[in-house]
Amino acid sequence: MDNSILIIGAGVAGINCALNAAKYGTHVYLVDDTPSIGGMMARLDKTFPTNDCSICIEAPQMYEVDNHPNIDILTNTEVRKVKKADGGFSVRLIKKARFIDEEKCTGCGACLEACPVTVPDELDGKIGGVRKLISIPFPQAVPNVMVIDPDCRYGRMRDKGACVGGCVVDCSQCRECPIALCVAACRKEGKDAVRLWQANKNINIAVRSIVIATGIADAKPPRGLYGYDLYDNVVTYTQFERLMNAGGPTGGQIIRPSDRKHAHRIAWIQCAGRGLEGGVPYCSKVCCMVATKQSIITKEHDPQVDTTVYYNDLKAYGKGFWAFYEKARENGVKYVRARPYDVFEDPETKNLTVRYEDLDSGELRYDEVEILVLSTGLVANSRNERLAKILKIQLDKLGFFKEKDPISAPLETEVEGIYVCGGATGPIDISESVVQATAASLKAVSPR
Amino acid sequence: MTEEIRIGVFVCDCGSNIAGVVNVPEVVNYAKGLKNVVFVDEGKWSCSVDALSSMQESIKEHKLNRVVIASCTARTHEPLFKQTVKEAGLNPYLLEFVSIREQVSWVHMNEPEIATQKAKDLVKMGVAKAALLEEGEEIRLPVGKDCMVIGGGMAGMTAALSLANQGFKAVLVEKRPQLGGLLNLISTVSSDKELLSAEEIVRGQAKLVETHPNVVVYTNAEIENVDGYIGNYSVTIKSNGTRNNFDVSTVIVATGMRELNLEGKFFYGSDSRVVTQLELEGILKNNQLGDVKNVVMVNCVGSKNETRGCCNIGCHVSIKNALAIKRVNKEAKVYILYRDLSMVKEEHFHIDAAKAAGVKFLRFPDDRYPEVTKDNENLVINVYDILSGRAFLLSADLLVLTAGFEGDETIEKIKGHLKVSSNAEGFFQERHIKLGPLDFPADGIALCGCAKNPKTLKETIEEGMGAAMRVSIPMNNGYIEAEGIVADIDLANCNSCGLCWKRCPYGAIRVNENKEPQVVKALCKGCGLCAADCPKECISIVHYSDDQVLAQVEAALEENPADKIIAFVCHWCALGGVDMAGVSRLQYPPNARLIRVMCSARVSIKFIQRAFDLGAAGVLVAGCEFPTCHYISGNYAAEKRVNRAKKILAKKGFDPDKLWNIWCSAADGPKFANTMREMVRELHLAKEV
Structure with missing residues (x-):
């Protein structure tokens, strides 16, 4: 049996799983189907509850992975076939053409x-x-x-x-x-790295164990939900995160998609779509803190901006989360227990009016805002289904990878030697992903 | 005899990325004239395989003993060039990296002459530093294969078993007479299928631990002393009245948590009908529920207030126990009074199950907890329900309080033994809340389970395994290794003031019996905070010594100092911001000459002072944006020091407003570029330098 392990997915879970295993002394194939490692975390602006800059803390780990002699990174690569062999697995990967010679390209631009x-x-x-x-x-x-x-x-x-x-x-x-x-x-430039005739390439590897770290996806709101896809200034919480990000398309300017002007009244609708057709039926754990983070950062950009969070049950479950929520309120973020009904756009100003029931008073109210952010929650990756078939393991009814026995054997799947961690198990935050990734790396390198 | 310094300079064109703006042949010619330089080469792509091997040949052919690379950015390419010179037989610490793409050609695209001048300056600074470079080496500290696990609950037992299964020895220390911790007190654990008996889980795990040949269990045990650091902890414990001494290489802390004391709240302590959820677990476990008819649960007691956060598990536990009561006594009325229902994924559907079983939910406002009174010895609960907008009067023959949690009472002692810290809620503080959730700042000590914060059984088991992995890495390798960039103390001038070992974020400086500080080099991360703070200037940092940094300052200010800004930039975030500005092709004034340090905490007042003495127009200290710091808290130290430097500068007659600092994230190219523009404007600098 080959002593290598395969990690599928190179977001923060896959990266931490790889670093732990590699430092332990095990050779790792770290595979991701996108062109770069980093996953969702690389696109975030800040992380709650400390407002650490996301890429500042993740990039050093990414470079560490890149330079570690025990890690082979395979980006733009998918898992196609997995067979049990020799106590481990033989795996066929397909490296999708990126039409670039990776050895020659220096990223010069x-x-x-x-x-x-x-x-x-x-x-x-x-x-x-x-x-x-x-x-x-x-x-x-x-x-x-x-x-x-x-x-x-x-x-x-x-x-x-x-x-x-x-x-x-x-x-x-x-x-x-x-x-x-x-x-x-x-x-x-003296290079010849662009390869317009590049074809997909098969790669066969043998590994002793496999860790699924394929992550999670943000739920796309169904068209028309609170005006999404109908009105320009209704965005999802991931889009808003990019709007705040100094490395994002607006250079960190919180401006409206409709007229690229700074927004002065911004509201978040939490659990957007819960209980509605196409919405996420469960609590996704992180969105309350994401909205808290986003509203605090918005206030840091400009304290004059009016920020309101419409929520029902506040999920401030982790270490320092409650204090983070209190910080937001001290900074002037308004939290309103509300049941939002619908949203109208003023065709001229492109402002949005939210009609909602204030749960504390039971009254029906109207608020006008300039950007409306929908916290739609987290859902299983659509590609999980295909991967589960290839790995011959099951998904739970929500589409996440199923653990054989979550209590006595967490992170194990029905197939011995295949483990799961991070967002592939369900809604989760970064630190919990790192914990699971570390635990899964132990399983993957340990004798069976 | 000191060896002759023979510096080779390799200037990269980066295709046209550098050469399209900077006149590279001119820089090459200029470099040839610099002191100690014996060889200069221009490369089209210095990072290409051919160029690397030709670089290695040049090193051998010209007997180069220092190398300066002028190309892209150290953040991405330094490891490659280090490896290259190492393969050519040169110590990799004799390499100096100069960034003329991100810091020059990409950000001064329209000013080729000025860009060329800046590139020359940067090369000169690199050469000046290179002449003073000294060899460094990776440092290894041997680590044995044994670990002490403190706390024999589920986290500790899981950690011990995980270690033992890999062949490591685990010493499990438990203060109570038997293993199991909090789980011993609990009746059931909910899983995705059905309720599991906690006792079965805990006894099963304890048996595996107790019978494993690689685990030694001490019960009724108290830790009396812990001394040392990774690789050589010596421990004294007292177990069942006997004192034991043993040595271990690593430590895992898994001391768990306890319910808050609710004495006096809602008649708790004076009325036996008022219990906590944990006490209810005991009642359920021992089938002592009897014939209760009205059960009222109040959630968030003692939590979600000014002093304490959400307990993470209370909603889930209250619903589980409400269902358990319903199962025993179908006729019982059960009310859950709550603020927010905080349930994730499948757990969320337990709410529906509880509602279907007849459990009633009433939601009270955050600032209006239910009131409990007694009416003829009957407990009466007055609760205002937000959702129906009215108050209810409930009578209860069992009132269950969902209490918050705090860390175990042993936490204070253990903090002293291991020199680690805790937060205001009485839980241990991990190294980094996101990316270091299982570590303490010092290597070789891991943290897991409810000692960190309250969590579910599943999360606890995962953390136990994860913590085991963290300490397994050095134990499996047999050593820990530190990069060669470490502190070195010359005791000649040391007056044992203690600043260095008190302030070291990693516990890497220890004092011996003569009160002399000593660096445990394998634990040192090379931030340089100690060196910058040392009042006697006894501490030197490999690759960032005072002499080396000052040589850069001096070289930068040799010509036209009045137009130049000296910018000390931390390697991690601030340089990331500089690189981001480069990648984004943000154009900004070319006045700054950047000097890389690993952490902004390395910048001593002496460096700043020297720059002003030599006539610098301004000085910038740039570090990571708060609260991020690659070295835990270096930027906080740097901020304090900059403020101190301003006062000193003012006393010496310099304008303190010429000393700037920014805290810049690696994503924030615009911030760095704007700072450059602002500095040039505020300091009234001529553009052409």
């Missing part, structure tokens, strides 16, 4: 400047974030190399043949990108 096609960023599109078709996922990305998005707006690049000549629109005829400008720019 010359190609990025040359690329003529700008598209809305997946994460930041709603709040004005854009990227080029060739891009780096975020400034602290590891590995620090480019990735080409095959979804050109003129069509989809094929797996082979890529852009030049392979696109649905023949690129030699394409006025946007007539001569594969990125290739030329890279060559001009």
Whole structure:
């Protein structure tokens, strides 16, 4: 049996699992299906309840992973096949083409400047974030190399043949990108790292154990929920987080998507969608503290901004969380126990009126705000289902990976040698993810 | 005889990223003229495989004994170049990294001449420092394969078993006569399937622990003394009346928690019908519920107020116990009076189960707790329910208070033994709330379970395993290793003032019997706080010695000092902000010459003073944004020191307003760029330097 372990997912859980195992002396394959390690935490502005800058504390860990001799990072890579073999597992991975030679690319960005096609960023599109078709996922990305998005707006690049000549629109005829400008720019720099003909690559590895650390997803509000997707200034709590982030598309300016003006009245609706069709039916644990954090930071940006949190049950469960909530109130954040009913937009000002029942008084009230943030909760990753099939393990009824026996054997799955940690087990915060990741690393390296 | 200094300088074009702005051949020529420089090379891509091997050849061919790399940023590329020079046979601490991309070409794109001048200055500063560099080495401290686990509850038992299963020896110390901790007092634990007997869980685990050949259990035990640090703790305990001494390499703290004392609240202590949830557990466990007809539970007693946070488990426990009562006595009326129902994921659906079983929920306002009175010896609870908007009068023959928790009473003693800290609520304080949840600042001591904060059984078991992993790493390797950047104390001038060992965040400085401080180098993280604080200047930091940093200051200010700002920048966040400004191509004035330190706490007043003595226009100290600090609290120390420096400067006739500081996150490129603009404006600096 090979002595390596495989960790699927390289967010904060996967990173900590990998660092612990590697420091213990075990070789680790750290696989992520996105182009960089870092996961959700790399995109956050701050972490509650201390308001530590998220990337400031995560990036050193990312570099540590990158430099650790016991860790092989495989980004843009998916797990395709897993078979029990030799007391462990034989695993087929597929490294998706990123159309870049990872060895040669230095992340210098010359190609990025040359690329003529700008598209809305997946994460930041709603709040004005854009990227080029060739891009780096975020400034602290590891590995620090480019990735080409095959979804050109003129069509989809094929797996082979890529852009030049392979696109649905023949690129030699394409006025946007007539001569594969990125290739030329890279060559001009003395490199030749852009590989428009790169194909997916199979990689076979043998490991003794597998840790699932695929994380969690923020729930997308159903269209129309409190005006989401209908009104410009209704955003989700993850979009708002990007809005606050100095490394985000607005450089940390809390401005309205509709007119890019600073907002002076901002409200959060907690448990948005609970009990409604398409909403999250359970408590996601972290959203109360996320809203508390966001409202405090908003006040730090500008104390004059009026901030209100409409909530029902406050979840301030962890160490220092209650004091954090009290800090928010001291700083002037208003917490209103409320049941919001609906939201109307003023077509001229694009301001939003929230109609809600104040639970303390039982009265129906109206508030006008300039940005409305929906705390929609956390849900299982949609890709869990496919991975569970490949690993031959089960998901629970909410779509998270099922533990065999949560009390006496936490983090173990039905298959011996496959463990789970972090957001893959359910809603969880960063420190709990790190705890589980550390515990799972112990299971993964221990004799069976 | 001192060896001849032979410095090689490698300047990278980074394609056109540097060479497109900076006139690299000019920088190369300039470097050739610098003292001690014997070889200079320009590389198209210094980080490419070919360039690296040619660098190694040059090191050998020209017998280089110091190397300066002028290229991108140390934050991402220093490990690569360190490895490269190491493979060429050079000690990696003889490498100095100069950033002329993030700090020059990317941020002064439209001013090639000024950028070239700045690049030259930075190379000169790097060369000046390189001449003084000394060899460093990774330091190893042997660590044995035994661990003391303090506390024999579920966290401690799990930790001990996890260690024992890996072949390590675990010494489990429990103050009570039997293992099990809080779980001994509990009737049932809820799982996703059904209620489990706590007794079965605890006895099963205790048996595994007690019969494991690698675990030694001491019960009725009290710790009398703990001395030492990772690798060599010596412990004295008293167990069942006998004193025992033993040595261990690592320690896990799992001392658990206890319910708050509610004496006097709601007739608790004077009326036997008023009990806590933990006492109710005992009643349920021993089938002593009897014929209760009306049970009222009040949640959040003693918690969620000015002094104490949410107890994390009370909602869950009250619902579990309400259901348990309903199971024993279907006719009993059970009310749960609550503020917020804080239940996650599947747990959330327990609320529905309880409602279906007939448990009634009433929600009282945060500032209006229920009132309990006695009417002819009957307990009467007056509660205002927010949701229905009216008050209810409930009578109870059992009133259950969901009490908050605090750390175990042994916490104060253990804090003294291990030199660790706790918070105001009586729980131990972990190294970092997000990324160091199982560690204390000092290596080799881990923390788990309810000693940290209240948690569920599942979370407790996970923490027990996690803490075991944290101490297993050095035990499995047989050593801990520190980077070569460490403190070194020269005792010649030391007057045993004690500042260094008192302030070291890692307990890496210890005093011997002669009151002399000594650095346990393997524990030192190299922040340099001690060196900057030492009034006698006895402490030197490898790679960041006073001489080396001052050489950079002096080199930077050799020409046109009145236009220049000396910026001391911490490696972790502030330099991250600088790099972010570079990556974002934020253009800012070129007046600053950056000097990297590992932590802003390294910047001693002497450095600042020297810069002003030499005529610097301004000095900036940039560290991590509060509360983040890679070295726990270095930025707080730096802030205090900057304030002190201002007073000193004022006394000496300098303008203290020329000393600036910023606390900048690694994401905040705009903040650094703006600070540069502001400084240039406020200090009225000419742009061309």
